[in-house]
Amino acid sequence: MKPSEQSQTGLKSSTLWLMAIACGLCAGANYFNQPLLHAFQQHFSVSAAQAQLTVTFAQVSYALGLLLLVPLGDLLKKHQFIPALMIFAAIGLLICGFAPNIYMLWLGTAITGLSTIAAQVLVPLSTLLVEPKKIGSVIGFLMMGLFLGILLSTTLAGFLSHFFAWNTVYIVSAIVLLIITFLLKSRLPITSNSQIHYLMLFQSMAELIRTEKRLMLRAGVGACAFGSMSVLFSTMALFLSGPPHALSEIYIGMVGLMGVIGALFSQYAGKLADRGLGKWLTISGFICLVISWIAIYTAQWSLLALLIGYALINLGVCTLHITNMNIIYQLRQDARSRINSIYMTIYFIGAASGSALGIVAWNNGGWILTCIVGAILALCSTLFAITDLIKYPK
DSSP states (O other): OOOOSBOTTOOBHHHHHHHHHHHHHHHHHTTTTGGGHHHHHHHHTOOHHHHHHHHHHHHHHHHHHHHHTGGGGGTSOHHHHHHHHHHHHHHHHHHHHTOSSHHHHHHHHHHHHHHTTHHHHHHHHHHTSSOGGGHHHHHHHHHHHHHHHHHHHHHHHHHHHHHSOTTHHHHHHHHHHHHHHHHHHTTSOOOOOOSOOHHHHHHHHHHHHHHOHHHHHHHHHHHHHHHHHHHHHHHHHHHHHSTTTOOOHHHHHHHHGGGHHHHHHHHHHHHHHHTTOHHHHHHHHHHHHHHHHHHHHGGGTOHHHHHHHHHHHHHHHHHHHHHHHHHHTTTOGGGHHHHHHHHHHHHHHHHHHHHHHHHHHHHHHHHHHHHHHHHHHHHHHHHHHHHHHHHOOO
């Protein structure tokens, strides 16, 4: 996507780029810990279980932020709320970077997880700054930044840890995030406070869940799709590190880079959604998702099949996610942060459930059962999608 220098509503190209970078930094910050668990264990002289709790703190705090803080985007002045969240995220990263013990690392991780939901407030804000026919393009561009941030975060963390120290990625990213905050703050449009009370936000969210049936259908599409991909994420390293492939950590990380294909396609998916092709994007997305598991199953005989399957599942999930967001943001303009909170919370529950199911499947049935579980979730996403297409054909 080549954002125009300035849209009719005043969203400049430079601002859009800063938003995309901010989304990538915020999303990626919660994944820095994953390749560093062994380093945590050695540096702080703790058990593997204590080190692994860092990942749990990141996931739980981010989930709480999605549920409790993202709706505030419809209540508070966004041009003040977003920079405040980004500053707190940077503080959390610095606490992690200079943590003297595992407990301070947990604290910094929790603060970071709660605050990095700034990305989920930025996206709804961006949709208010452009014409309805350009919403998909803007969402796709910001999601490209977010997906790339997630995909590259573990690679960057491992690289900096290998050549410098485990905490380098935290300190560097905190500094970069503060710079981006400073540059972005003056570019955000001034918004006003809403008269809605905080508790009323949750009452209205319950009403949205009850009345906006399409929101729930699309949340089901996204949750099952992301859950399917999470099955692969949670077991791929275990599979590749053992026979027949026996890959080292650095090569396993390189396999993950195949997901960049899906991330880069996000911007084009958004543009196609703007052209009214959401139906065909949805169909293409769930076809990629289902076919990916056929390729992934044959990975026990061919590494190339895993690379193809990994690329396809990322492509399918990204396509469905962009299409979902393009649809749900047009349901209620006055409640986009709350809609985003509902959708992303359900989306995250799908991811967490997929990870748990993947580990259970791996421990009880190896790669074959893992693929069966992943394929079932892909089919569940497909059923939600088909139901939505039948009920809302336009």
